[in-house]
Amino acid sequence: MHKRSLYPLHGLPRQRQLWSWISFDVANQSFTLIINTLLFSIFFSAVVVKNDAIDDRIWALTYGGSMLLTALLSPLAGAIADERGLKKTFLIASGIMCGVFTCALGLIQPGQLWLAVLLYVPANFAFSIGENFLASFLPGLAKQDEVGRVSGFSWACAYGAALLLLILTAGGMLLLKMEAPEAWRPIFVFAGLWFLLFIVPTYRWL
Template structure:
């Protein structure tokens, strides 16, 4: 069971410490998945694969990300259910954070001569990162009520984008220093990975010092261990689909639109590098500006959710996504990429904060870890479908990134159509009855 935050106010320091985890882990997303390492992997580490078959390096990158997400797809709901039984979300969160920091630091030791080891470390770091995302999200209903959940979720995402900015800023400063002395990417990218690991470790500390575990341990069913109980818990949750139709409909919606979001996150730098010939400094500056826009989007849409409703706010965000991808499809100049990037930033901040908050609002409090495990499952399914679709189309088309982007647009359009069928108030009432 979990204490209700509605009856016991949560200290501001604790809310800030929860949000600081988003600040801490955002450096991993921006440096490893989105900006510096993704372009480095395709352009340097796995570049030889493209010499005979264009698009192969991009496909390998998307397959590695998909493999990591498949692992979390299987393990996420189980870890969430076990965390509920043992009231140990914080312990699991700490373990995943240590693993992500360590694997990211080790990536700095791997060069073009060892592609397989690079893929292994990338997969480990991504598994640890996404597991941590599931676990930190499961704390949200413990520290927020339905009335302020959108706002608090928005605080987290908004602060997270500033965390990404801090890490990118440190990396950009070092890249400028290194290039000024004639050093190339094989020197400064490993240093950027070390910077990312250090920032993550240091800035995650407040979360583990001040965030409380409000859940209390539950007794295991007779003759069951944690794994079997976890599988049973997940199956029970899935059996609740009839009682929580809007929650499960929104989980389907997340699979669709997050497939588009996940694709943009892991291929944006590759697209800008290969299609528009952006260099490392340009890529970092672009993503820094996008992070600022995303922080504004997360902050403003958090308030919009609480004022106009989560579904209405998310509809607006998905319309911005669709327009942004449409602009990217006809991009012919750097200006088009800058316009697209800022629209994506605004929409990304809104969808990330909004999706997490709406799941929290539609979830029975007594099943936080369990439902957020399914939320993670939906996100991981999306992170498999989206990037693989992009990578396969890119490989079959001989490296045509704009053709690959069409699949991303389809995910957003279909996701919007499903979202329009979600009834927010009905979902709130169903969650209250299920407690």
Template sequence: MSLFSAQHLKAGVSGREVWSWAAFDFANSGYTTVVLTAVFNAYFVGVICGEASWATLLWTSIIAASNILAIVCMPLIGAATDLKANKKFWTVLMSLLCILGTVGLAFTGSGTVWLAVIMVIVSNFAYNIGETLNSAFLPEIADEKSMGKVSGWGWSFGYCGGLLTLGLSLAVVLFMQSKGAGAEDYVPYTMIITAAVFLVAALPLALWLKERAQPRTEAAFWTLVKQSQASLIETFKSLPQHKNFAWLVASGLSFQGGIAVVVTLAAVYADQAMGFTPDETILLVLLVNITAAIGAFAFGYVEDRIGHKNALIVTLLIWIAMVGVAYFAQTKPVFWIAANLAGIAMGSSQSAGRALVGVLAPPKDRAAFYSFWNMALWVANIIGPMTYGYITWLTDNDQRLALLCTGLFFVVGLILLLPMQLKHREG
């Protein structure tokens, strides 16, 4: 297991634990890939809502609602896990909730709007909480100088999970299409596949990852809630003392808005602006996941060599280039180039951001700081897609203009990142 060399890990951390931690990214990536990006979003708009004029706006509103719920709950959960040192318990609990919500999506079909709305909100809320808590394990297992590498391992392994889940789904779709089946016949099977892969791949974390944080209280539940609120307020008040972290959060709030558009609306853009068929869209996302896995893994090493901030700057420049290529693309091959640029930038930018939080967060408040970071990302996940949705609504479905406006999120994110300074050598 030479990949996980002891020089990259904290003392006492085994390679098996790092694999278990990374396996969680493998587990939940199938959910984002199949449910949010490639399959269920288009199914929701086209089948469940019957291609109603309000369908795309409703989809972005559902994602917004689940993110708002996470924003409300995550700071308290993050503060509570700092106090009780039980991130693993909450991560497993949220995983089970996301899996159950995904299974619930298998029972949706034409006209089942409310069932789909509830199941998406539940599953995406649980996904957000679980992903945040899993990220908070990074500083406990990775050596400070190798956070980029270890974070990159997780992201790249995660994209392999998305590849597996989407590949299995594509096989089912193509097989059932060859038998004359429609979306209402095969999409439920893709939801079951997604839930099953999530369940199996999350087991290593439940079994082998150790909780190294030390509890700070043995209080009863309601006392713990009050202490959690006090801890959250204290952390919030301390943010002005952590100006570099504040710049990072502001930058992430912007560039994640653009990433959220790509994740939640890529299938819609490919269909309506470029004329992709459903199986072409799935294949596109499948291959982009390969690019994203390679990008996340390779950039982890680049990041530790050139510095976390510089690596993030490079990825934002790639995002800006992607928007330009996609905006001017008139043929499918050119759009494929844009899609693979997005793949390279997607894993590397999110991995670099996660590593930077680990570098900047005080050890005793890591879960709380990761909560604030993810709160910014969730707000961005609301603003980005909703902005895109409203632009298409106001411009008679001008997808290209909406994409061009999306590029501004990356430009502003780059500008806000520039003032951030780290007090120690990054590489």
């Protein structure tokens, strides 16, 4: 009788490729959590716009514009990547683009609305299109009956990364007295650097 391994990827081939694929999922948690979920919309309203009457509308237009750009360009980018064998190139390019523009969010000063828009829109576009390219690799890494196991383990790793990021972000804010939105710019740089660091395994081994 064989004991079942507690390691979800046990027995699967291409272990290094699987982990490099998961690493990108870990990387983009910094953008998902710190930028899109927790901090940047508050920073945008409180520091960049500073007008309660219009801040929500401007943020909605900014976020919506980035998603519209993704919807318009994703099919074209996907077709080019498939035809020319550029999926990995496009995936890594999207990760670098998102990481760099996320770091650049730390340059935004109070009232610099256009700079905030010009930095956030390409960052969120790169994040979103990168998600599409990442998903396209899974059928080539796992058989049909293995996809659920691999994607579930990747989700668990990403969830763990998000918890770690939450602890690091909250701890840093408390220790460095960065509770006010005006003080959050270094956190955006940290989010970008996290993204860039964890796409290195993807670049090397996927």
